[in-house]
Amino acid sequence: MRQDYSFKDYRAEAEAVHARIQQAHPGAKNLLEVACGTGKHLEHLKAHYEAVGLDLDAKQLEEARRRNPEVVFYQGDMRTFDLGRTFDAITCLFSAIGHAGSVEGLEAAVYTMARHLNPGGVLLVEPWLSPQVWQNNRMRCLSTSPTSRWPV
Numbered sequence: 258m259r260q261d262y263s264f265k266d267y268r269a270e271a272e273a274v275h276a277r278i279q280q281a282h283p284g285a286k287n288l289l290e291v292a293c294g295t296g297k298h299l300e301h302l303k304a305h306y307e308a309v310g311l312d313l314d315a316k317q318l319e320e321a322r323r324r325n326p327e328v329v330f331y332q333g334d335m336r337t338f339d340l341g342r343t344f345d346a347i348t349c350l351f352s353a354i355g356h357a358g359s360v361e362g363l364e365a366a367v368y369t370m371a372r373h374l375n376p377g378g379v380l381l382v383e384p385w386l387s388p389q390v391w392q393n394n395r396m397r398c399l400s401t402s403p404t405s406r407w408p409v
């Protein structure tokens with residue numbers, strides 16, 4: 258199924274991600290995007306980093322490779338992957354972390370991503386929902402822009 262993410266400004270989001278990474282880890286040079294989908298963030302992040310992508314879905318990866326022929330992509334599960342190398346920055350964007358599926362899955366995904374970080378590296382996970390959307394015991398969410406939800 259093809260999803261319509263036309264409301265997203267991937268360039269602006271990638272620049273916000275880049276700024277946040279450099280703030281936390283100045284000089285970060287390489288980056289892994291976990292659950293990269295069709296590679297739309299990487300299309301912009303690859304200008305700043307030696308970038309690598311990972312996703313579970315072969316079809317998403319096919320499109321990501323077509324869009325980013327110079328980027329290396331791996332098929333893998335965020336909870337269990339093992340690339341045998343480490344990175345200065347790892348991102349998991351657009352609520353993809355929700356696919357971890359359970360608290361145990363979330364712990365496994367964060368552990369798996371964290372063990373792929375270099376010392377001082379940055380793990381940036383965009384949440385499904387942030388504490389800010391919980392107001393007066395009700396959930397309110399008008400914005401889809403991640404930059405309005407950071408830092409988390």
Ligand SMILES: C[S@@+](CC[C@H](N)C(=O)[O-])C[C@H]1O[C@@H](n2cnc3c(N)ncnc32)[C@H](O)[C@@H]1O
Nearest residue numbers: 292293294312313314317334335350351353356
């Ligand atoms: C909402 S899309 C986000 C894609 C991309 N990050 C973006 O911003 O366009 C969620 C992605 O998570 C991937 N995914 C789902 N379960 C996964 C898992 N267990 N491990 C890795 N990727 C997974 C899907 O194939 C899909 O590409």
